[in-house]
């Protein structure tokens with residue numbers, strides 16, 4: 001499928017994200033290497049895994065002649081934030097179903113979305129859960145011609161080829177790939193594209209995320225056994241934090257000058273360091289962890 005010119009022009013505004021070695025004594029002592037794929041630096045607005053996941057769905061939507069993109073997310077959603085901006089740049093209408101009632105004051109993320117022309121529809125948590133069930137681009141009840149539905153987090157098989165592009169950019173050898181998980185779509189993309197000898201670990205950002213394993217398997221064409229979802233570092237639930245996590249993030253940022261956020265990449269790195277201290281990794285192993293961006297969400301943590 002040819003890339004529509006508007007999408008090609010948008011893609012030209014992206015940087016290749018660097019792969020950076022984290023030269024931390026803790027890793028050096030155990031002769032384990034940690035590298036970070038800095039997808040937070042892909043683009044000033046559409047950071048991290050958002051573009052990776054959206055690109056081929058957008059191509060599909062444009063090839064169908066869609067003029068409206070509809071999706072769902074929370075009041076700090078990185079996915080909706082990226083979608084609203086993309087719609088603005090591509091000249092497409094966007095509609096976002098937002099979890100929970102309308103706040104008196106819009107969060108900075110919602111204000112950006114509205115500023116880029118997204119129509120915000122606030123829905124109850126019950127209705128939001130119902131929307132999660134619609135997983136195909138036409139599945140939204142009442143969808144009209146020209147409208148294209150993107151499931152929560154852009155989770156559909158069309159997200160996978162974009163994530164494969166990230167894997168193909170990794171120009172340093174590795175034994176382990178790590179990524180934070182919300183819907184698990186980014187993890188599925190890594191599993192599908194990485195060599196079978198690599199181990200792939202997803203770190204769940206939410207509590208009780210055991211269901212993710214089946215959802216990820218459903219996105220994969222081939223079943224493999226070189227991956228797992230670690231459920232131990234959710235810190236009480238989605239977007240929940242504690243002083244220990246925040247202190248870890250501050251110390252990491254100070255040592256490396258790499259900004260983190262506490263919802264996804266911060267939790268993954270905390271988990272990685274903890275597993276390292278527990279000698280989970282073997283001497284000589286090289287780990288590449290994906291920084292999935294989402295730094296705009298830091299505005300929800302008052303810094």
Ligand SMILES: Cc1ncc(COP(=O)(O)O)c(C=O)c1O
Pocket residue numbers: 048049078079153180181182183184185186187264265292293294295
């Ligand atoms: C910054 C960030 N990292 C990681 C994820 C998790 O990605 P996935 O839903 O593909 O597991 C998300 C959510 O989409 C996100 O916004």
